[in-house]
Structure formats: structure tokens, C-alpha cells
Amino acid sequence: MSNKAMMHVLPVEAYTSQEWFDREQLKIFSRTWRFAGFREDIADPGDSITVQAGLNNIFIIKGRDHRLRAFHNICRHRGTQLLRAAGKAQKVLTCPYHDWTYDLEGKLISVPDEDPEFPNLDKSCYGLKPAKVDIWRSMIFVHPDPDAGSIMEWFGDIEPFLGPHNVDELIEYPEARGSYEINANWKVVVENYIDVYHLSHLHSGTLNMYDHAKAEYQFVGPHFAFWEPLAADYLENIERNAAMPLVLPKDKLGAWVPMLFPGLGLGESESDWSIFHITPLGPELSRVETRTRVKDTSAWEFQKQQWRSSRFFEKSITGKYAGDKNSDDPMTSGDFTAEDIYACEQQQKSLRSPYFEVGPSAEAGEKPVREHQQIVKTYLDS
Amino acid sequence: MSSEFYPLRISEICNELVSSDDDQIANAKTFLFDVPESLQHLFTWRAGQHITVQLRIGDATVRRAYSISMSPLANRDVDTENPTFSITVKRVADGMVSNYLLDNMKTGDTIEIMPPFGDFCLDPQLNSRRSHYFFAAGSGITPLFAMLQSVLIAEPHSVVYLLYGNSDVNNVIFQQQLFALAEQYSQRLVIRHIFSRPSVWASDYWRKGRVDSKSTQAFINEHPPYAQDAQYYICGPDAMNASVTNGLLAIDVPRARIHQESYGTVSPLDDSVVSVAAKLTVTLHGSRHEVTVSKNQTLLAAMKAANIKPPFSCQSGICGACKAQLTQGTTHMVSHAALQDNDVAEGKVLTCQALATASYIELIYP
Numbered sequence: 001m002s003n004k005a006m007m008h009v010l011p012v013e014a015y016t017s018q019e020w021f022d023r024e025q026l027k028i029f030s031r032t033w034r035f036a037g038f039r040e041d042i043a044d045p046g047d048s049i050t051v052q053a054g055l056n057n058i059f060i061i062k063g064r065d066h067r068l069r070a071f072h073n074i075c076r077h078r079g080t081q082l083l084r085a086a087g088k089a090q091k092v093l094t095c096p097y098h099d100w101t102y103d104l105e106g107k108l109i110s111v112p113d114e115d116p117e118f119p120n121l122d123k124s125c126y127g128l129k130p131a132k133v134d135i136w137r138s139m140i141f142v143h144p145d146p147d148a149g150s151i152m153e154w155f156g157d158i159e160p161f162l163g164p165h166n167v168d169e170l171i172e173y174p175e176a177r178g179s180y181e182i183n184a185n186w187k188v189v190v191e192n193y194i195d196v197y198h199l200s201h202l203h204s205g206t207l208n209m210y211d212h213a214k215a216e217y218q219f220v221g222p223h224f225a226f227w228e229p230l231a232a233d234y235l236e237n238i239e240r241n242a243a244m245p246l247v248l249p250k251d252k253l254g255a256w257v258p259m260l261f262p263g264l265g266l267g268e269s270e271s272d273w274s275i276f277h278i279t280p281l282g283p284e285l286s287r288v289e290t291r292t293r294v295k296d297t298s299a300w301e302f303q304k305q306q307w308r309s310s311r312f313f314e315k316s317i318t319g320k321y322a323g324d325k326n327s328d329d330p331m332t333s334g335d336f337t338a339e340d341i342y343a344c345e346q347q348q349k350s351l352r353s354p355y356f357e358v359g360p361s362a363e364a365g366e367k368p369v370r371e372h373q374q375i376v377k378t379y380l381d382s
Numbered sequence: 383m384s385s386e387f388y389p390l391r392i393s394e395i396c397n398e399l400v401s402s403d404d405d406q407i408a409n410a411k412t413f414l415f416d417v418p419e420s421l422q423h424l425f426t427w428r429a430g431q432h433i434t435v436q437l438r439i440g441d442a443t444v445r446r447a448y449s450i451s452m453s454p455l456a457n458r459d460v461d462t463e464n465p466t467f468s469i470t471v472k473r474v475a476d477g478m479v480s481n482y483l484l485d486n487m488k489t490g491d492t493i494e495i496m497p498p499f500g501d502f503c504l505d506p507q508l509n510s511r512r513s514h515y516f517f518a519a520g521s522g523i524t525p526l527f528a529m530l531q532s533v534l535i536a537e538p539h540s541v542v543y544l545l546y547g548n549s550d551v552n553n554v555i556f557q558q559q560l561f562a563l564a565e566q567y568s569q570r571l572v573i574r575h576i577f578s579r580p581s582v583w584a585s586d587y588w589r590k591g592r593v594d595s596k597s598t599q600a601f602i603n604e605h606p607p608y609a610q611d612a613q614y615y616i617c618g619p620d621a622m623n624a625s626v627t628n629g630l631l632a633i634d635v636p637r638a639r640i641h642q643e644s645y646g647t648v649s650p651l652d653d654s655v656v657s658v659a660a661k662l663t664v665t666l667h668g669s670r671h672e673v674t675v676s677k678n679q680t681l682l683a684a685m686k687a688a689n690i691k692p693p694f695s696c697q698s699g700i701c702g703a704c705k706a707q708l709t710q711g712t713t714h715m716v717s718h719a720a721l722q723d724n725d726v727a728e729g730k731v732l733t734c735q736a737l738a739t740a741s742y743i744e745l746i747y748p
Binding site: 045063064065066067068091103104133134135136149150152153156298350 | 494508509510511539602603606607608609610611612630633635
């Protein structure tokens with residue numbers, strides 16, 4: 001018997017079934033802009049990366065004119081993938097299978113034994129299929145459809161609701177880069193990210209730097225905007241309390257934590273700027289990639305700031321439950337990410353129970369959860 | 383497009399460059415014009431287009447094409463809200479028209495002007511996100527200045543990169559306006575100056591030399607496109623346009639992204655071909671005319687001699703106003719700066735430059 005219980009707007013099976021997963025891959029992840037990396041990941045002419053955008057494998061390569069090109073990673077001969085995960089080409093792209101060769105505009109320029117084997121080949125008909133690529137807020141995005149509108153048609157309306165950070169001036173903090181799997185559907189992870197109600201409860205010991213009661217949030221198109229001010233005791237001595245050098249002027253402090261559709265969370269705070277990128281791997285498995293940018297200053301400045309702020313964090317940040325901070329228990333770890341992962345996986349575990357049933361949803365604090373489900377539903381109904 | 387001339391009154395004149403020897407002598411001026419309400423519909427323009435002025439100097443009637451040096455979005459009349467247009471004229475040594483305009487014309491004078499036209503344009507798009515590269519030398523800045531104003535005002539997600547060559551800092555047209563724009567749009571506008579003969583004290587420039595293929599590539603290396611839909615606009619003498627174009631093509635910029643207009647020095651004329659006398663059948667405004675063309679006579683001259691009134695303007699192959707479609711026969715163009723190679727391949731002809739090389743020719747005006 002299939003479980004027809006509802007998660008408010010979507011049925012529970014939307015969070016567990018392969019069929020829903022496949023439809024989302026086609027109707028959401030193959031038809032929207034996909035985060036592909038930071039601007040500096042493709043630094044020099046010839047550098048390339050490949051990304052999976054829903055059902056499409058796409059490679060992005062920088063030409064000698066420093067412009068990015070994106071193509072579907074499919075040789076026009078037998079369909080073999082042309083490029084590996086990351087690499088370096090100079091002027092041409094050659095398929096490993098039969099050495100069909102393309103230039104960086106995707107034009108087929110060389111076919112071995114062309115005269116005897118392909119006597120009437122019109123090479124101009126077999127160029128690589130283009131995709132669309134652009135850079136926004138120092139992030140590279142691709143869209144499988146070369147005729148998709150400009151990236152600003154997708155992000156333009158949410159932009160005014162994002163932080164005043166000059167992202168291009170911040171630099172990546174390599175130690176903060178992470179990638180991990182969560183045993184939960186990607187929507188469970190998104191819904192946790194945009195659930196305003198849980199902030200004061202699951203994270204009662206870990207996100208005390210911010211004043212959740214004053215949070216302002218709303219959906220702007222398919223994207224979720226969220227802002228909250230710094231907590232008074234944290235703000236009062238912010239130059240001392242911030243864990244890292246400030247990236248915003250004192251009159252513009254706050255935490256902007258939007259969730260861009262589908263599944264790209266940003267954390268734009270007083271002292272860092274980070275991404276939280278959710279990729280569905282299966283109906284009940286997701287990958288999260290995190291990367292962080294910080295102020296472009298010396299390691300010594302970071303060290304001093306860490307020493308200055310340690311008193312505040314030792315006093316104010318605790319696990320949800322009392323216990324050993326270094327134990328494996330996320331509820332005593334004092335790490336809000338560990339708390340979130342724990343909550344997501346604990347929720348996913350319940351979904352297959354025949355007795356599973358959700359209760360009432362918080363009027364304001366869980367409204368974003370219901371709205372996100374509606375957006376997913378609209379995409380799948382299209 | 384109207385090919386009539388209309389007398390327009392000069393409403394204001396601004397000095398852009400003054401002589402370093404005598405600051406009473408202006409070497410470049412911007413002329414703003416009053417357009418009466420009844421002519422407004424004819425004098426709308428797209429950033430990058432030009433107008434033609436017609437002057438009577440002594441016994442001669444002369445015409446010159448000048449780019450409109452302002453975006454239609456940049457400057458509006460305070461009363462009517464109509465855009466006010468301007469041309470910016472730089473003195474050319476021994477240049478009959480530029481010297482006449484700079485030394486003789488005063489506010490309140492009228493000049494005969496043919497309405498704006500031209501295909502070297504940039505139309506801003508509100509939701510587009512593009513990187514616009516501009517390569518200018520000397521007075522070639524004028525159409526590019528109008529274009530970059532349009533982008534900054536009406537294409538808010540796009541970025542502008544200007545590489546601008548002059549002999550020295552005293553010859554930089556729009557220096558002050560560019561400085562102000564760079565302050566106002568600091569996140570979206572990059573300006574780099576190249577001087578060929580900088581004064582020894584000068585420091586405020588990017589490099590010494592010219593706008594050419596090398597400096598173009600260095601500029602792009604230093605300022606790679608932020609928005610990935612990159613477009614390239616070039617306006618200067620033919621030699622510069624060719625060098626910049628080659629520099630762009632050499633780093634794999636697709637040709638379709640390169641836009642250019644020739645300005646100032648025109649390439650040497652190709653008078654290597656011997657022309658022949660011919661019969662010309664021309665279709666203009668839907669009527670057919672039979673015209674006799676003599677050897678070494680341009681098709682335009684032959685049509686004017688036969689009292690047909692085809693459109694034309696600069697008569698030097700630069701403006702493109704006299705363009706027609708060749709449907710039969712062959713011609714040779716002495717110069718065709720206003721046409722791209724593919725235009726020529728499609729049979730587009732600048733009648734002011736075309737000599738007959740076949741005894742029977744047919745032309746159609748669009």
C-alpha cells in the first residue's frame with residue numbers, strides 16, 4: 001500500500017519515491033540555472049569544469065578571450081562524453097573515442113579519415129550543442145537551454161533582498177570548504193534551511209549571535225529571502241565578538257540567509273559569505289557542498305580576531321543539550337550544521353512509516369516550508 | 383529614413399578641447415541642436431547612429447557625417463522632455479568642414495541636417511547582462527560615448543570596458559564626463575587611457591602606445607568579461623579597426639560579436655580596377671529607371687545626372703546612406719568602409735563608390 005499521507009502541500013511520496021525524483025530531475029533541475037562553482041574555479045584560458053544539471057552533463061571552458069563557453073558534454077558522433085571532471089585544453093577539444101575535434105566555439109573542425117569514411121559530411125551541422133553560462137555574485141551558473149533568458153531574469157528580483165556584500169572582493173577560505181551527504185530528500189534539507197520556527201529551538205545554543213524574533217522573510221518568485229539583525233549583546237562589542245574580520249561596515253550589519261531555487265542557500269553574514277549547495281543524489285540522499293569567502297586580509301588578522309572573539313563564543317555558544325562538545329552527539333556538539341543534519345535525517349527516517357502524519361504547520365515561521373512545496377508542485381505540474 | 387535636409391538651430395556650444403598654446407582656440411566642440419516639435423519624429427536616434435550636415439562653404443556644397451555624441455537617454459530638454467541631440471567635432475588639420483564648424487558657427491545659427499541613420503548601434507536591453515567592450519581612438523569616441531551612456535543608464539546588469547587612445551591627455555574628448563561616469567558607476571565601468579605621446583609628467587594613463595591588437599589583448603587579460611555575453615565595438619581609423627579586430631579574432635572572439643565603424647583616416651582607395659560604360663536599371667521607391675553610366679563614373683553620379691534622386695550622404699563610402707542591392711552585373715567599389723565583408727558577399731553596393739565592371743547592371747534600393 002502506498003502512503004498517501006501529505007506533507008502539507010506535497011504528498012509524502014514526493015520525499016521518498018524514485019518516480020518523483022526523476023520528474024524533479026527533468027522538470028526542475030534540467031530547466032533552471034545550476035550553480036557550477038566560484039568565478040576563480042575557471043581561472044585561465046583553456047581551463048574547464050563539468051557539472052551535472054539535472055539530466056544534462058555540461059562543460060564550461062574559458063577561451064583565450066577570457067569568455068566562458070558552455071556546451072553539452074556530448075560528442076556529436078556517438079555521444080561520448082568529451083571532457084572529464086576538470087581539465088585544461090588550449091584551442092581544441094578532442095573526443096577520446098574517434099578523435100573528432102571541435103574548436104572552442106563548438107564547431108566541428110576535424111574528423112579522422114573524413115574523405116573515405118564520411119564523403120559528404122557537412123561538418124557545420126555537427127557542432128557541439130551549446131548551453132548558457134554566466135557569472136553572478138562571483139558564482140558561475142549554467143543553464144541547459146542556450147536560449148534561456150538572461151541570468152538576471154532569474155535572479156534580478158531577489159537581488160535587492162540580498163546582503164550588501166561585495167562578493168568579488170572577498171576570497172575563499174579553503175579550510176571551510178566541505179562536502180557531505182545527508183540521508184534525506186533534498187526538499188527536507190531545503191525546508192530545514194527556510195524553517196524560521198526552528199531557529200530558536202533546534203539551535204537554541206548555537207545561533208545566539210542573531211535576533212530571530214526580528215527576522216524578516218518572504219518568497220520573491222521561486223527564491224526565499226531572509227534577513228535578521230545581530231543580537232544586542234553580540235552587536236554591542238562586535239569588533240571584539242565577531243569570529244572573523246568584519247566584511248560589512250558597522251551600519252550595515254546583519255545576516256542574510258536566502259535560499260535560491262532550487263537548493264542553493266547563501267549565508268551572508270557580518271564576517272563571512274558562504275554557499276550551501278544541495279544536490280539531490282537519490283530520493284532519500286542529498287549532497288551538500290559548502291564554500292566560504294572571507295575578508296581579504298592576513299592570516300595574522302584572522303588569528304587575532306579568533307582570540308578576541310573566543311570569550312564571547314565560549315560563553316554564548318553551547319550544545320542544545322548539556323554534554324561533551326567533542327562527543328559524536330550532534331545535540332551536544334555546539335555545531336549548528338550538525339544539529340541541522342541530525343534533524344533532517346531524523347525526519348526522513350519517519351517518512352516510510354505507515355503511521356507517519358504531519359501535524360499543524362506554524363502560521364508564520366513555517367509558512368516558507370509550505371510555499372516551497374507549492375513552488376515545487378507548480379514546476380512538476382508544468 | 384528621411385534623406386531630406388532640415389535646418390536646425392544650434393542651441394548651445396561647449397568647448398571639449400582647447401589648444402595647448404592658446405586656450406581661446408577650441409580644437410573640439412560639442413554642438414547641441416533644437417529640434418522643433420514637428421520634426422521630433424524624424425530626429426529620434428539609436429545610440430551609435432550619425433547625422434549628415436550640409437554646409438555651403440564658399441561656392442561649394444559639402445556634406446559630412448558626424449556621430450551623435452549623446453545617448454538618446456542621456457540628455458532631455460527640461461521643458462519638452464524630448465532628447466536633445468548633439469554632435470562633437472574635432473579639428474582636422476586642413477579639414478574644410480571641421481575648421482568651418484569650429485571657427486564660424488555660433489549659438490543660434492542654423493545648419494542643414496539629415497536625420498539620424500546607421501547600423502552601428504547599441505540598443506540597451508533592461509534585462510540583458512552583457513559585457514560591452516569599447517575601443518576608441520580620438521574622435522572615434524563619439525558614437526561609443528553615446529553607446530556607453532545608454533548601457534549605464536538603461537542596461538543596469540551590464541558592464542562597460544573602455545579602451546581609449548589619444549596622443550596625450552590634452553586630446554581626450556569627454557575626459558570630464560568619463561571621469562564623472564566612472565565615479566558614478568564604479569562597479570560597472572572600467573576606463574583605460576592609452577597615450578601615444580604622453581607628456582613626461584603625465585601619470586594618469588594605462589600605457590603608452592596605441593589602441594592595437596597587442597593593447598587590446600592586454601586590456602582583456604587585465605579586465606576579463608564579468609558578464610559572459612561579451613560584445614566588442616571598435617571606432618577609429620581603419621588601421622586601428624583592423625588591428626583591434628585581428629587582435630580579437632586571434633584570441634577566438636567570434637566575428638559576430640565584433641562591431642565596428644570607420645572614423646577619421648580611411649583606408650587607401652582601391653583604384654586598381656578598370657571600369658566600363660554600362661546600362662543601369664535601377665528600382666527606387668518602386669519605380670524603374672534606365673540610366674547610362676560612363677566609364678569611371680560612379681553609379682550614384684550617373685543616377686544624379688539622370689535626375690533620379692537616390693539617397694546618399696557622405697559620398698566617401700563611410701556612412702552607408704547610399705547602399706543598394708545589386709541584382710545583376712558586377713561593380714567595383716573604390717572604398718567600402720560602411721560595409722562588412724558579408725554585406726559585400728551578399729551584393730550590397732555603396733553607389734557613391736561603385737563603378738561598373740559589366741555592361742549591364744541592375745540595382746534595387748531597399
